[in-house]
Amino acid sequence: MDLVSLSLWSAPRAKTPVDAVVTLPGSKSITNRALILAALADGPSTVRGALRSRDADLMIAALRDLGVGVDEDGDPTTLRVTPGKLRGTDVDCGLAGTVMRFLPPLAAMADGVVRFDGDEQARTRPLGTILEGLRGLGALIDGDGLPFTVTGTGSLRGGTVTIDASGSSQFVSGLLLSAASFDEGVTVHHNGKPVPSMPHIDMTVEMLREVGVAVTTPATGGDADTWRVKPGPIRAIDWVIEPDLSNATPFLAAAAVTGGSVSVPLWPSTTTQPGDAIRGILSAMGADVALADGVLTVRGPDTLRGIDIDLHDVGELTPTVAALAALAQGTSHLRGIAHLRGHETDRLTALADEINKLGGSVTETDDGLIIVPAQLHGGQWLSYADHRMATAGAIIGLAVDGVEVADITTTAKTLPGFENMWADMLSQSSNKASF
Structure with missing residues (x-):
C-alpha cells in the first residue's frame, strides 16, 4: 500500500502545558x-x-x-x-x-x-x-x-x-x-x-x-x-515484567516540549532497559527529572536545549530525541546510530525527510543526524510502518499546528491504544487547567 494513502491522524496540539500521570504496560x-x-x-x-x-x-x-x-x-x-x-x-x-x-x-x-x-x-x-x-x-x-x-x-x-x-x-x-x-x-x-x-x-x-x-x-x-x-x-x-521504559519516552517528551509535567509510576530503581537513559537525555536538554518512590516525574523547561550525544547503545530512543531536537533551541548532533538504517525502516533517512518536510533543517551524516533549529509548520508525517516514527510525529504535533501522522495504528506493534493514551494525557491536562 502507498504510505500516502494510509489513514491520517491529526496529532493534537497541546493548548496548555501537559500535566498528567501515565501508566505504561510491560516491556x-x-x-x-x-x-x-x-x-x-x-x-x-x-x-x-x-x-x-x-x-x-x-x-x-x-x-x-x-x-x-x-x-x-x-x-x-x-x-x-x-x-x-x-x-x-x-x-x-x-x-x-x-x-x-x-x-x-x-x-x-x-x-x-x-x-x-x-x-x-x-x-x-x-x-x-x-x-x-x-x-x-x-x-x-x-x-x-x-x-x-x-x-x-x-x-x-x-x-x-x-x-x-x-x-x-x-x-x-x-x-x-x-x-x-x-x-x-x-x-x-x-x-x-x-x-x-x-x-x-x-x-x-x-x-x-x-x-x-x-x-x-x-x-x-x-x-x-x-x-x-x-x-x-x-x-x-x-x-x-517491568513497564516499557522506551514506550514511556514520548509521554515524558510531551512534558519537555510543552513546559509541563508528566509522571510515570512503577519506574524501576535499577534496570537494563535502554529506555532508562531518557532521564539523562531530558536533563541535559534542560528538563527537571526526578525519581522518587518508584515514580519518575519530568518537568519541562522554559527553553529546550539542543544536545550533542552518542546514542549507539540506546538507538531506539533516537526518534524521540530527534523530535525533541527539532523543537529545541540550539543545534543537536545525534551520533553513533548508523545501525538504525536496518530497523523497521531506515530511521535516519526517515527522520530527516519527515522533519525537513515540516520546515526543519536536518542533515544526515554517516552515523547520525545534525538538527538545526528551524520554524516548523504543519503537514503530513509518514510513519513507514514504524511505531517509533509514528510517536515522533505525535511529539512534534504537540507544538506545531496541523501535523497529520499517517498510520498511527502502527504503534500497536509495541503499544496498543497509543492514540487513546495520548488523548487521555491531554485530557488530564485540560481538566486540571480548568480548575
Missing part, C-alpha cells in the same frame, strides 16, 4: 525474552505483566504453533507457559525483530520444518548474521533473509561461532537465549565494529542468570567481545 523486550526462556524451561512458568502488543502476540502465536503451551491465567497480561515437544510449523514474524531473530535458534531444536516469513517490509531487515551463525552451530537453514526455512532435527550441537553483530545486538541475544538447551552450549565471539544497544545484551544475560544459566561475559572475566553460555537446565520461574 516488549523483557516479555519476549521471558517467553523464549519459559518455552525452554524445566517446567511451567508464569509471565506476569506481559505486554500484549502485535510483537508480543506474534511471539505467543509462534510458540503455540511450535508446540509450547501459552495460556492466559485470569487476564491477558498473565501468561502460563508450559514447555512442549517442539514441532514444525509456519511462523509469521510481522515486523518483529525479536521474533525473526530469537525464534530460529529454538526452531533448530524442533522436530520438523519451520518456515519463517513476515510483512513485506520485514524482508529487507538484516538476518544473514544470525542465520549463518546458526549454520556454524549445526543448524540446517535455507535462505539468508525472510522468507527462510529451518529444518529442525530435535536438537542442536552448539559450540563456538564468530559473527559480526555490529548491525544489531539481537544477533547476540538470539543465540544466547536458547543456548543452554544446545548440546554444547554456545560461545559467541563478535568480530567487527562495536555492537550497538549493549544494554539489550545485558538484559539477556541478566535474565539468563535469573533462571540459573551460567553465562560468562567480557565484564565477568571472559574474553573481549565474547559471550559463553554453558549447557544445562533453564529453571522455571515466575517472571514479573
Whole structure:
C-alpha cells in the first residue's frame, strides 16, 4: 500500500502545558525474552505483566504453533507457559525483530520444518548474521533473509561461532537465549565494529542468570567481545515484567516540549532497559527529572536545549530525541546510530525527510543526524510502518499546528491504544487547567 494513502491522524496540539500521570504496560523486550526462556524451561512458568502488543502476540502465536503451551491465567497480561515437544510449523514474524531473530535458534531444536516469513517490509531487515551463525552451530537453514526455512532435527550441537553483530545486538541475544538447551552450549565471539544497544545484551544475560544459566561475559572475566553460555537446565520461574521504559519516552517528551509535567509510576530503581537513559537525555536538554518512590516525574523547561550525544547503545530512543531536537533551541548532533538504517525502516533517512518536510533543517551524516533549529509548520508525517516514527510525529504535533501522522495504528506493534493514551494525557491536562 502507498504510505500516502494510509489513514491520517491529526496529532493534537497541546493548548496548555501537559500535566498528567501515565501508566505504561510491560516491556516488549523483557516479555519476549521471558517467553523464549519459559518455552525452554524445566517446567511451567508464569509471565506476569506481559505486554500484549502485535510483537508480543506474534511471539505467543509462534510458540503455540511450535508446540509450547501459552495460556492466559485470569487476564491477558498473565501468561502460563508450559514447555512442549517442539514441532514444525509456519511462523509469521510481522515486523518483529525479536521474533525473526530469537525464534530460529529454538526452531533448530524442533522436530520438523519451520518456515519463517513476515510483512513485506520485514524482508529487507538484516538476518544473514544470525542465520549463518546458526549454520556454524549445526543448524540446517535455507535462505539468508525472510522468507527462510529451518529444518529442525530435535536438537542442536552448539559450540563456538564468530559473527559480526555490529548491525544489531539481537544477533547476540538470539543465540544466547536458547543456548543452554544446545548440546554444547554456545560461545559467541563478535568480530567487527562495536555492537550497538549493549544494554539489550545485558538484559539477556541478566535474565539468563535469573533462571540459573551460567553465562560468562567480557565484564565477568571472559574474553573481549565474547559471550559463553554453558549447557544445562533453564529453571522455571515466575517472571514479573517491568513497564516499557522506551514506550514511556514520548509521554515524558510531551512534558519537555510543552513546559509541563508528566509522571510515570512503577519506574524501576535499577534496570537494563535502554529506555532508562531518557532521564539523562531530558536533563541535559534542560528538563527537571526526578525519581522518587518508584515514580519518575519530568518537568519541562522554559527553553529546550539542543544536545550533542552518542546514542549507539540506546538507538531506539533516537526518534524521540530527534523530535525533541527539532523543537529545541540550539543545534543537536545525534551520533553513533548508523545501525538504525536496518530497523523497521531506515530511521535516519526517515527522520530527516519527515522533519525537513515540516520546515526543519536536518542533515544526515554517516552515523547520525545534525538538527538545526528551524520554524516548523504543519503537514503530513509518514510513519513507514514504524511505531517509533509514528510517536515522533505525535511529539512534534504537540507544538506545531496541523501535523497529520499517517498510520498511527502502527504503534500497536509495541503499544496498543497509543492514540487513546495520548488523548487521555491531554485530557488530564485540560481538566486540571480548568480548575
